[in-house]
Amino acid sequence: MDCRSFALRVDDWIDGRLDKAEQEPLRMHLQGCAGCRRGHEDAEALRAQLRALPAPAMRPGFAEQALAKAGGPRIGYRAVPAMALAASLVLAVGVAAILFAVRPEPAPTVTLSVQQPESVHLVFNSAKALQGATLSLSLPQNVQIVGYGDQRELTWRTDLREGANLLQLPLVLHARTSGEFVAVLSHGESSKTFRLKIEARPQG
Amino acid sequence: MVRVLSFHLARIVGTSFESLLRPHLDFLHRLAWRFTGSVADAEDLVQDLLLKLYPRRGELATVQQLRPWLAKVLYRQFVDLVRLRARSPGAGLADGQEEELETLPAEEAGPEQHAERGEWRERILAALAQLNPEQRAVVVMHDIEGYVLEELEGILQAPLGTLKSRLHRARQKLRAHLGMEPFAAGERVKR
Numbered sequence: 001m002d003c004r005s006f007a008l009r010v011d012d013w014i015d016g017r018l019d020k021a022e023q024e025p026l027r028m029h030l031q032g033c034a035g036c037r038r039g040h041e042d043a044e045a046l047r048a049q050l051r052a053l054p055a056p057a058m059r060p061g062f063a064e065q066a067l068a069k070a071g072g073p074r075i076g077y078r079a080v081p082a083m084a085l086a087a088s089l090v091l092a093v094g095v096a097a098i099l100f101a102v103r104p105e106p107a108p109t110v111t112l113s114v115q116q117p118e119s120v121h122l123v124f125n126s127a128k129a130l131q132g133a134t135l136s137l138s139l140p141q142n143v144q145i146v147g148y149g150d151q152r153e154l155t156w157r158t159d160l161r162e163g164a165n166l167l168q169l170p171l172v173l174h175a176r177t178s179g180e181f182v183a184v185l186s187h188g189e190s191s192k193t194f195r196l197k198i199e200a201r202p203q204g
Numbered sequence: 205m206v207r208v209l210s211f212h213l214a215r216i217v218g219t220s221f222e223s224l225l226r227p228h229l230d231f232l233h234r235l236a237w238r239f240t241g242s243v244a245d246a247e248d249l250v251q252d253l254l255l256k257l258y259p260r261r262g263e264l265a266t267v268q269q270l271r272p273w274l275a276k277v278l279y280r281q282f283v284d285l286v287r288l289r290a291r292s293p294g295a296g297l298a299d300g301q302e303e304e305l306e307t308l309p310a311e312e313a314g315p316e317q318h319a320e321r322g323e324w325r326e327r328i329l330a331a332l333a334q335l336n337p338e339q340r341a342v343v344v345m346h347d348i349e350g351y352v353l354e355e356l357e358g359i360l361q362a363p364l365g366t367l368k369s370r371l372h373r374a375r376q377k378l379r380a381h382l383g384m385e386p387f388a389a390g391e392r393v394k395r
Binding site: 066 | 234243258346347350386
């Protein structure tokens with residue numbers, strides 16, 4: 001192997017892209033060539049120096065500032081219509097007086113386009129204000145809340161006001177499957193389960 | 205009158221973009237700094253990226269491998285920024301590297317070692333500043349961040365052969381700038 005051939009192969013060697021047999025001619029060449037030996041040592045040193053090059057830490061507060069600026073005044077519930085959501089549907093779910101003596105009803109169905117975030121609106125009608133109610137959501141396979149990744153269970157406490165309470169959920173369906181979305185609303189000793197069938201919108 | 209369940213709504217809408225991007229911001233900032241060599245430019249680059257992505261946040265949730273996808277978008281922003289500045293007389297990237305060195309993390313080293321390390325950092329940064337944006341990006345992603353070339357085909361949007369040749373030339377230029385031994389008699393540095 002001559003110096004020019006060595007120069008053409010040395011990057012692959014340094015990067016670990018050559019097997020033992022392929023490395024052998026380069027090793028042989030180094031034994032007899034002081035110039036390439038120095039070059040090889042320098043290349044290895046450069047690689048080590050680059051790998052060790054530190055970067056400054058992000059300025060404290062920059063992340064929050066940059067995220068807020070990106071969202072700007074659009075952050076908040078009014079942002080939902082501007083999210084380029086393809087469709088929106090309203091589902092009224094009645095919550096009877098002191099919540100939950102609602103007659104059994106078949107689960108309503110919502111159709112979603114695959115891989116297309118859409119806003120599903122749930123309206124909880126409450127006969128009176130409820131402080132500290134707990135709302136739990138359970139998502140079927142292949143359905144995600146935008147921004148929550150694979151998280152399938154979400155629970156939080158919220159206050160319901162008298163009358164209609166709107167919950168807007170940006171959902172995305174990842175496959176042409178159907179499943180059941182379950183929302184459980186609890187307050188004190190009472191609870192009510194709402195079921196929603198989610199199906200893929202027919203193609204065409 | 206319809207009342208909005210504001211607590212949950214604020215959480216869903218207000219944090220969905222943040223929860224997707226926040227885990228990657230340190231990485232993006234580091235990458236932007238390595239691309240540009242300047243904290244101010246890095247912050248501008250990351251801010252521009254977030255502004256560009258916010259309207260596409262629904263799409264972000266469907267991206268399977270978000271980090272390399274973000275790196276690809278950041279790289280395109282960086283190349284565009286360099287091209288834009290090249291067309292603006294008097295503007296340039298990678299100014300103020302001395303100032304940036306002061307913000308580097310403290311290390312366990314004596315004054316002499318610290319001075320030596322500071323010196324080679326400066327020299328390396330100055331050498332990186334000599335590279336064109338495509339060369340700099342491949343050195344940053346491969347030699348510094350440790351991505352393999354096959355991964356970089358997607359991120360830097362170039363075939364393997366192009367990346368290998370870009371990396372080879374970039375290293376030649378770095379070695380030449382740092383006064384290191386060239387390979388093969390007559391090895392020439394190409395721009």
